[in-house]
Amino acid sequence: MKRILPAVLATVLFANPLVSQAPATDATKLYLGAAWYPEAWPESRWERDLTLMQQAGINFVRITEFAWSAMEPSEGHYDLDWVNRAIRLAEKHGIAVVLGTPSAAPPAWLTQKYPQTLWVDQNGKRAEHGNRQQFNWANPKYRELSAKMASVMAERFGHDPNVIGWQIDNEYAEVSYDPQTKKMFQDWLRTRYGTLDALNARWTTSYWSQTYSDWSQIPIETKYGNPGLLLSWKRFISDTWRSYQKNQLDVIRTKADRRQWITTNMMGWFDEYDHYTVSQDLDLASWDDYVGSGHLNAARNGAAHDLTRGFLRKNFWVMETQPGFVNWHANNNALDKGEVRAMAWHDIGHGADAVEYWQWRSALNGQEEYHGTLVGADGEPVPLYDEVARVGKEFTAASHELMGTTVKSQVAVLQSYESRWAINWQRHNRQWDPVDALVSYYQPLRAEAHSVDIVSPSAPLDSYKLVVAPAMNLLTPQQTANLMQYVEHGGHLVFGQRSVMKDEDNSLQPARQPGPFAAPLGGRVEQYYALLAPVPVEGAWGNGTSAIWAEQLSAKDDTETLMRYGKSNGWLDGQPAAITKKVGKGRITYIGAWLDENTAKKAVHWMLDTSGVKSAWPVMPEGVELSLRESNQREIAILVNLSTETKTITLPGARKDILHNGESVTSVSLPAYGVAVLGNQ
Numbered sequence: 002m003k004r005i006l007p008a009v010l011a012t013v014l015f016a017n018p019l020v021s022q023a024p025a026t027d028a029t030k031l032y033l034g035a036a037w038y039p040e041a042w043p044e045s046r047w048e049r050d051l052t053l054m055q056q057a058g059i060n061f062v063r064i065t066e067f068a069w070s071a072m073e074p075s076e077g078h079y080d081l082d083w084v085n086r087a088i089r090l091a092e093k094h095g096i097a098v099v100l101g102t103p104s105a106a107p108p109a110w111l112t113q114k115y116p117q118t119l120w121v122d123q124n125g126k127r128a129e130h131g132n133r134q135q136f137n138w139a140n141p142k143y144r145e146l147s148a149k150m151a152s153v154m155a156e157r158f159g160h161d162p163n164v165i166g167w168q169i170d171n172e173y174a175e176v177s178y179d180p181q182t183k184k185m186f187q188d189w190l191r192t193r194y195g196t197l198d199a200l201n202a203r204w205t206t207s208y209w210s211q212t213y214s215d216w217s218q219i220p221i222e223t224k225y226g227n228p229g230l231l232l233s234w235k236r237f238i239s240d241t242w243r244s245y246q247k248n249q250l251d252v253i254r255t256k257a258d259r260r261q262w263i264t265t266n267m268m269g270w271f272d273e274y275d276h277y278t279v280s281q282d283l284d285l286a287s288w289d290d291y292v293g294s295g296h297l298n299a300a301r302n303g304a305a306h307d308l309t310r311g312f313l314r315k316n317f318w319v320m321e322t323q324p325g326f327v328n329w330h331a332n333n334n335a336l337d338k339g340e341v342r343a344m345a346w347h348d349i350g351h352g353a354d355a356v357e358y359w360q361w362r363s364a365l366n367g368q369e370e371y372h373g374t375l376v377g378a379d380g381e382p383v384p385l386y387d388e389v390a391r392v393g394k395e396f397t398a399a400s401h402e403l404m405g406t407t408v409k410s411q412v413a414v415l416q417s418y419e420s421r422w423a424i425n426w427q428r429h430n431r432q433w434d435p436v437d438a439l440v441s442y443y444q445p446l447r448a449e450a451h452s453v454d455i456v457s458p459s460a461p462l463d464s465y466k467l468v469v470a471p472a473m474n475l476l477t478p479q480q481t482a483n484l485m486q487y488v489e490h491g492g493h494l495v496f497g498q499r500s501v502m503k504d505e506d507n508s509l510q511p512a513r514q515p516g517p518f519a520a521p522l523g524g525r526v527e528q529y530y531a532l533l534a535p536v537p538v539e540g541a542w543g544n545g546t547s548a549i550w551a552e553q554l555s556a557k558d559d560t561e562t563l564m565r566y567g568k569s570n571g572w573l574d575g576q577p578a579a580i581t582k583k584v585g586k587g588r589i590t591y592i593g594a595w596l597d598e599n600t601a602k603k604a605v606h607w608m609l610d611t612s613g614v615k616s617a618w619p620v621m622p623e624g625v626e627l628s629l630r631e632s633n634q635r636e637i638a639i640l641v642n643l644s645t646e647t648k649t650i651t652l653p654g655a656r657k658d659i660l661h662n663g664e665s666v667t668s669v670s671l672p673a674y675g676v677a678v679l680g681n682q
């Protein structure tokens with residue numbers, strides 16, 4: 002049926018330039034970039050830097066995200082001419098610019114004149130100058146000053162043809178515990194709960210005489226407080242980062258062309274704020290992808306990419322990554338020769354449209370002198386430069402094929418910050434890590450299905466054949482309804498350990514797990530046990546173990562028991578460990594065991610099979626990662642060999658080898674860190 006737009010809505014949609022000129026966030030090519038700090042160097046040097054970048058195929062730089070003191074040397078006196086000269090010179094070299102607003106590094110004159118803009122730690126100590134991120138994210142004066150700086154930048158560069166986008170601030174992290182922020186938190190609570198009676202009831206404050214009779218009595222707690230209070234403080238932090246960001250974002254939106262997108266650089270598994278809350282005003286999600294020590298862990302790192310792709314449910318940017326090594330780990334080993342290139346393609350495979358190296362060249366002084374770079378202290382290429390230049394050539398060769406493609410998944414894994422926080426505050430077994438739990442499902446799922454989305458339990462789910470919720474400890478009523486509806490519409494919902502235990506205030510549900518899902522499932526968690534040692538499990542997925550944690554399940558007659566515990570603590574012996582039931586057109590499964598790797602593979606195989614998830618591609622040999630990006634017309638396969646041995650892969654049909662002049666291949670042989678990018682014939 003053709004839907005007719007109501008006249009009022011039509012007027013709004015077509016008259017509002019913000020709607021009719023949607024920002025061009027979908028990249029027009031693959032971007033390769035470097036973080037460049039022209040303010041640290043004489044201008045006579047810039048030409049050489051940009052020439053070397055251009056020769057390496059670098060086609061964008063991110064600048065100015067720490068350059069406040071160079072752009073506003075004293076209050077109200079702006080100098081953006083040098084920024085303009087840097088943008089123009091970059092343009093001459095075919096290098097686009099992403100501008101960072103500099104609020105992560107306020108100038109010394111500012112913090113001296115307005116000390117209230119500095120954050121205060123939990124012991125009441127105010128930050129000092131000399132580092133970065135010393136600002137208070139809630140402080141109104143800081144917001145006024147940082148919006149003014151963003152406004153001056155947007156006025157000058159909002160229509161600049163060589164500026165493609167904006168990064169607000171840099172890696173949001175520090176929060177403040179000053180009295181004014183505490184008062185803001187109390188006001189936030191008043192808005193959320195309305196009355197103290199409601200708050201007291203929902204937090205069960207009668208426990209330990211916590212009952213509040215005045216809003217001003219409510220403390221900030223971060224570790225040992227009431228679970229409702231802990232969760233509220235995190236929600237307040239998230240909302241405050243969102244409004245901090247919006248304060249600058251709105252100013253840029255009003256002044257800049259809509260083709261200039263706005264992002265901020267997030268940090269993978271970092272969980273100090275709810276990334277779904279903070280992402281929603283952005284055009285593009287991006288993150289800083291650092292291995293730190295060791296080597297690329299394809300599953301954990303790949304899941305972090307997919308997590309970032311899930312913030313706005315579309316392609317994203319890797320806004321920073323290490324050129325070989327970092328400087329902040331206990332052992333800052335370099336990635337092996339070839340691994341940086343392999344990592345760049347692994348990023349693209351997971352839906353990144355850009356990879357940027359941090360940084361181009363180390364400042365001669367400053368805290369990060371030892372960090373990996375693309376040119377040395379002498380300004381000339383380091384050994385890694387050639388490898389990045391190869392990536393540059395390859396991105397150019399593959400760009401056309403990859404544009405308009407994205408990762409399409411039949412499987413989603415659910416992730417929620419609220420559930421992670423709720424578990425982390427009360428792990429019960431210190432080894433129980435929510436990210437490890439997620440990866441324990443993600444890894445075998447991706448190995449077999451080749452594409453997995455990681456999304457919030459609030460996201461639309463109907464397009465997935467299988468939704469796996471490894472640790473959905475806390476669900477809001479809206480999220481519960483979303484999951485119920487998914488099952489009603491024919492989806493297969495799999496819960497992992499510790500699921501559906503808490504309500505939206507982090508209180509225990511007055512029901513056994515999985516709360517409202519127990520009735521349709523025809524089974525529930527009778528008791529949970531932290532384990533000292535793994536316990537045996539056996540059944541449809543073979544013989545294996547459950548480590549760290551085990552949940553004793555029960556099942557009604559028409560609910561199928563898939564796995565049972567073997568002999569262990571007596572309580573668990575012979576009891577159900579995994580159960581499933583068809584519910585209408587859909588299905589609910591609950592897995593109470595933390596399965597060993599082998600058993601998890603079989604469990605995942607069963608889940609995919611039962612849900613009708615199929616892939617034309619086989620499971621790859623150990624160490625080889627296959628990623629698929631698709632559009633309506635194309636499927637691009639990206640194969641990366643992260644092992645140290647050569648691996649040969651027989652393809653499901655003839656493919657075009659994009660990095661080798663499009664020659665037709667039916668199998669590929671990948672040396673250690675080898676990469677193949679294959680398109681349809």
Ligand code: GLA
Nearest residue numbers: 171172289321327328359372
């Ligand atoms: C972070 C920051 C950068 C830089 C790198 C070093 O990601 O955003 O400014 O400090 O770490 O690895």
